[in-house]
Amino acid sequence: MENEKRAFEQELQNARNEAKRIEQRINELKNSKAKQEEIKEQLEKQIENTRQQISICTNRIISIQNSIDALQSDIEAKNKEFDHIKELFKKRLRCMYMSGANGQLLILLGADDFADYLARTELTRCVAEYDNALLLKITKIVESINQTKSEVEKQKQEQVNLKKTLEQKQNQLNSQVSEVNQIIRNINSQTSELNAKKQEYENAIRQVEKKIEEVLQQITALKFNGTVGFLWPVPGYYIITSPFGMRVHPITGTYRMHNGIDISGSGILGKPILAAEDGQVVIASYNAGGYGNYVMINHGKDDSSNTYATLYGHMTKYIVSVGQTVKKGDVIGYVGSTGASTGPHLHFEIRVNGTPQNPMNYFNKVK
Ligand SMILES: [Zn+2]
Numbered sequence: 001m002e003n004e005k006r007a008f009e010q011e012l013q014n015a016r017n018e019a020k021r022i023e024q025r026i027n028e029l030k031n032s033k034a035k036q037e038e039i040k041e042q043l044e045k046q047i048e049n050t051r052q053q054i055s056i057c058t059n060r061i062i063s064i065q066n067s068i069d070a071l072q073s074d075i076e077a078k079n080k081e082f083d084h085i086k087e088l089f090k091k092r093l094r095c096m097y098m099s100g101a102n103g104q105l106l107i108l109l110g111a112d113d114f115a116d117y118l119a120r121t122e123l124t125r126c127v128a129e130y131d132n133a134l135l136l137k138i139t140k141i142v143e144s145i146n147q148t149k150s151e152v153e154k155q156k157q158e159q160v161n162l163k164k165t166l167e168q169k170q171n172q173l174n175s176q177v178s179e180v181n182q183i184i185r186n187i188n189s190q191t192s193e194l195n196a197k198k199q200e201y202e203n204a205i206r207q208v209e210k211k212i213e214e215v216l217q218q219i220t221a222l223k224f225n226g227t228v229g230f231l232w233p234v235p236g237y238y239i240i241t242s243p244f245g246m247r248v249h250p251i252t253g254t255y256r257m258h259n260g261i262d263i264s265g266s267g268i269l270g271k272p273i274l275a276a277e278d279g280q281v282v283i284a285s286y287n288a289g290g291y292g293n294y295v296m297i298n299h300g301k302d303d304s305s306n307t308y309a310t311l312y313g314h315m316t317k318y319i320v321s322v323g324q325t326v327k328k329g330d331v332i333g334y335v336g337s338t339g340a341s342t343g344p345h346l347h348f349e350i351r352v353n354g355t356p357q358n359p360m361n362y363f364n365k366v367k
Helices: 002-097 106-110 114-218
Strands: 239-242 245-248 255-258 261-264 272-274 279-287 292-301 307-315 331-334 346-352 355-357
Touching (some): 002 114
Antiparallel strands (some): 261 346, 272 331, 292 307, 346 355
């Protein structure tokens, strides 16, 4: 029976430690998921921003291309004009000079006299000069358009390069988002694994608690001497820093049942803890994840076959041993802060038929 009980205690302690560790890990994962989601949000903002820039860039390229096309048509028109004028010029030259059989300047034949000849040659010269000037002018215009066009093409190239850079950035951001999504998926699957594990441990704790109560009931051979009610376990200290019932655990931060009351007060550290009723010590042990040094006393069965037990946690040390019989008011240990505790106090439980009850209902009078 003793070995069995010790094994249960060990099991309970391990399960509690593990449950606490898992909960911490789950909280860590929750935090890192929140961080990753923040990163993702930032990346998505950047992607949207880049997408807008790309769109602006694309519109610019289209608009610049339209300018280039317009300039190109201008150039083509001017080139046509140039060719046309050149053609007319050639024709005129042919008319003026090439009408003779021997390649002579037969233009003279139509002249009535020398003055007329001079006038004709002067005219020829003028026509040539005029056409030349016109061709030169067109050439200059084409040159100027070409220059504008190459400037605009340079602008277009700049935009094309910018667009390429933006698209690369976009791709990079997209792959970053995929990475973050992968991380979030990993976190999610780790979290659900841990939640399943946590559930297992919580079930284990419940089972062990149940087993302890079974052991308590099996070893009950005492007659409950509960006619006058329980004795307050730390005389002179009546401050309840945490009552019985659901609460946020001061260390794990989770919302859980508080199975007892926490009795505290200035100077309580090291004060004697008294057995609340006659009984037999069934547990005197250390539990790192919870009760620290703690003692459980079995007080036996009453006439209606209800079993009573009290539990005293976080002791500096206990001075009783398992199997020892104690009298109401005997010192069993001293107030401390061992186990899951944030300061010196006595965690005190009353269990009736294995179920923790509000101890405040079991004292006759509390001064
Ligand atoms: Zn407590």
